[in-house]
Amino acid sequence: MADLTRLNALELAAGMRSGEYTSTEVTQAHLDRISAVEDTIGSFITVTADAALATAADVDRRRAAGETLHPLAGVPVAHKDLIVTEGVATTAASKMLEGWVPPYSGTVYRRTQEAGMPLLGKTNLDEFAMGATTENSAFGATANPWNTAKVPGGSSGGAAAALAAYQAPLSVGTDTGGSVRQPAAFTGTVGVKPTYGSISRYGVIAMASSLDQVGPMGRTVADAAALHEVLAGHDPHDSTSLRDQAAGFLAAAEAGAVSGSLAGKRLGVIRQLTGEGVEPGVQAAFDAALAIAEAAGAEIVDIDCPSFSYAVEAYYLIMPSEVSSNLARYDGMRYGLRVEPEEGPITAETVMAATRAAGFGAEVKRRVILGTYALSAGYYDAYYGSAQKVRTLVQRDFAQAFEAADVLVSPTAPTTAFDLGAAQEMDPMSLYLGDVATIPANLAGVPGMSVPAGVADGLPVGFQLLAPAREDVRLYEIGAGIEAAVNETRGAGVLAAAPEL
């Protein structure tokens, strides 16, 4: 039997349906792979082997009994440890929640459980999803499977590394400013940030509520599309959840993979996100993928989005403001860590201050205090108010751009994966500027995707596509077209260029 961990999710689903192998075999193969490489990569905070095998056995029994199952039944999945899982420890990679076992489940976890998808475990992240390297985890860093001296990106770094290391065929991540797309780019995998409201945020530990969105991650565009269909759909538990139909993503990806699908598609290259500020190797890989798309019939359009030059600045006001509010719940009273001060009176106030001093890492403290400042009387209009106006300008730039282009494209990140430890040497603002290409989509609520463009100096480069709000299908169709054209030129998928672990 072939190595089951090398098959993509839809191939695994088809093989189980035709009886070639069982979910128990598929799940055990991934658990064995996790055992073999986890010491090197560190994708997971918690591995849930027993629960995964129990779900797999149940699916196998139901399939043998002739029950009608979900198309992805039996395909294992990993959830970012920001997603609340009843009975399974959920940490947000923070000492604040170490050992917390939730009494309820997030909607996205419930949906994968209802589909019969075994949970392999909870993947590593930057604490409360704040970071771009997964080094801000209280439980240790994750290595990039392409080069273990590099970071996998973040904050969904464990989710992406698990795919690139063949520990999991599918991952659920979250993206507040690029946290699904940038790690996908850094690991040669596919990551999607859907339209805001496409996927429920109920039971997803909140970072910045007007920006947070759950995203499907896989090794192919079609796999991400199939997972998106499992996760999406209206949820009365989330008042920002859209009532749109959550279907057609996989069909769009399949249509896009057919030769000739890119003919006549207008790809708008965002001037502000290419050229200056982008590493030459990244730019070259992006340009090569663009040329492949053009040769396949796509039309390349130059797009000007002047307000994008202010997007990172607006984001680093809006996001910390929402963070300072959302993280006020970690008060040491109802769940999570409680620490009493070593001296002075023991009151709710001093316990809260001591708990947050001990429980939060440096980046979380920085953002909470920055947000507290941006929202304080006297500065609110100048900072938070102005940032909200930039948000309007970014939306207007998108609206105008989508009159001239079907999707907007750019490199997903201006660099390839950094060295482990390098981010600690950078000043915070330089690090934040790495999010320049991904942040506009979160500010405007539009969907975005990163697909592999190629390789630069032995590391993968991501190709970002952005579509109008509620046009996620367009990303899947054109994204699959780019993926197919790039793979045909290379003779294999980009991830095949990664060295064996």
Place this chain on the structure above:
Amino acid sequence: MSQTSAITAAEVSHLADLARIALTDEEQAALTGDLNAILSSVAAVQEVATDEVPATSHPIALSNVMRPDTVGETLTADEALSGAPASEDGKFLVPQILGED
């Protein structure tokens, strides 16, 4: 309008009090430098945030989101207390709320 006055260590200390985070002296010094660097950069939003531009607080605005007024799934008291640092008699046990003074 432009407000980009530098933030002082005393202000950081006050903000940390408001945010209920006990900072060490080293953390306070490092954060003062970080916040000044970040704020001098993000203040650029004021260049384009003119009076005629409306603010956007939510990417896709939905209004009057309602559900039927019926009792749904809720946690039991035991479940709600299951992660509490301390509890007693089916309630959260918390430190003294009001100070002595």
